[in-house]
Amino acid sequence: MTAQDLIAFETEIADLFNAAKIRAPIHLYYGNEEKMIELFRDVKPEDWVFCSWRSHYQCLLKGVPREELKSEILAGHSISLCFPKQRIVSSAIVGGIIPIAVGAALSLKRKGEKGMVHCFAGEMTSETGIFHESVKYSYNHQLPIRFIVEDNGKSVCTDTREAWAQKVLTYENDRHPLVTFYKYETKYPHAGAGQRVQF
Template identity: 70%
Template structure:
């Protein structure tokens, strides 16, 4: 059973984590979401319990929406594992390496196809990740082999502090407003910095 959390529930969770982080109660980096609640809930309307969800360093919302209980997500974050949350029993996996989960997502989708499964993989990435070679290979391979995978590009315009469009001298990104059924794209603006919660310095 997938969670029925609302946008307000997600914001409340992330606000709690931000406060704990700023109070130095979390001994490791956190990457917080803000401003994408409706968009990500929209994506999760298509995600089933048997599907796999693959994420980056920013994955609190995906874990909650995939059905991991809030207390379990909080316990892992407090233990310093926010940056690479993995709950295989809930079929949600993350990596803090840019592009790190993409080949894993493609491999899971290939294995589902080979074993005749009916579930699929949802693979989240930031817009800078989506411009990397590894993303282009993952999308091309998945499309050409007709794999049961859906890529979600979340565009906050930035790669840490770098403007992604300026970095590539490209006004319109590769998957921007994509109508490809294999790809969802949405734009959002966050009130949080790339990492941390805006008060306590870390990294």
């Protein structure tokens, strides 16, 4: 899976959305392809990946077949994609997936199973109480989990740093051993593909 493959997939979904072929919200990635490929070098088949409403790249990189992913998106499930076989779980509730990911990591540890959890979150999600608690619990209990914070600067249309009056966010500059923080600039709006779609 190359950066071009990832971009081509999102472009195809954007075109389908703008052509009113998808009757449900979509959230697209752009501009973080190399970073995602780098992050997935550390993701093994037995690992679990937990995502938010934006997860097409994770699904492709975890091995969900392109056409299977596309048909789930066409069926309206882009916002909460789950593929148990590839161990991908998503939730569209801000902060909703974080404690579930922690629970999965706790289960792996208790059962002595192989593998670890990779949990993705936007930078606004990373400033919520549940994220802070989950990182603290995971670190103190030495759970097999890492959190990846993806900073596009915005929470829908709200500037995250302005909202918290905080120039440097809590986990910026990889200040916590369990948290990887990276910035990217997308060309897509928070949801949709940039055109008003009418059915």
